[in-house]
């Protein structure tokens with residue numbers, strides 16, 4: 001906890017849930033293969049730091065994401081604690097079967113609101129991707145699972161530029177109709193600014209999408225992630241995606257995605273008196289350890305300030 005004082009701002013929730021995406025969204029972008037022991041330790045240390053939602057791995061085919069080819073082993077080895085959710089990304093029916101066999105209770109499907117990214121990432125149009133998700137979501141819900149639907153490129157797309165709000169509203173509405181229990185709005189290339197965040201959230205809420213079902217997933221590519229998060233909280237959002245130490249945002253890779261660092265978020269929430277259940281010192285120590293494992297400094301400002309890592 002920061003010892004520099006706490007002052008509340010009006011219009012913010014008393015508490016939020018941080019959805020930690022480092023072990024999946026962060027590590028999947030790492031080129032050097034990370035040993036399964038380190039992945040398991042990362043997840044367990046993050047739980048020890050207070051996390052209750054940790055996206056742990058992905059059932060995507062190892063051909064596409066070799067880094068997460070050990071998904072089953074990670075899930076088997078992590079000491080899953082009661083009261084903690086360990087969501088797993090599932091691309092299709094087969095992935096869902098594998099997840100169910102391992103006793104997974106939370107899954108996520110990864111969609112796009114733009115045709116360009118849907119084609120590049122899933123080799124399917126947006127409509128075809130929703131057709132692919134339909135039986136997966138239905139079967140998961142029948143089995144009592146929670147299902148998060150990711151919407152990537154909500155505020156901008158590298159091929160299409162600005163993304164019209166109606167497209168996001170359309171895909172969001174369809175994912176909820178399929179049975180998704182939560183929607184995560186992704187600023188995949190980090191181009192959003194607070195006014196545009198407000199505009200999209202207002203439109204989604206006006207389209208009867210319950211704000212309690214909306215999570216935000218900001219990337220810090222242009223340094224806007226915290227400002228965008230604060231705006232989302234002022235609009236009633238209470239679930240925020242973040243990545244331990246900013247994993248996924250390798251400052252030396254051209255494909256830097258720049259996930260919002262959990263510690264940067266936590267510093268702000270601590271100062272605002274918004275409860276997360278997270279211990280910033282434990283988070284920062286964990287990220288400093290992970291940075292050492294990866295052989296480069298953490299891109300998180302808070303991790304560097306707190307640990308010198």
Ligand code: MG
Pocket residue numbers: 025217219248257259
């Ligand atoms: Mg991300």
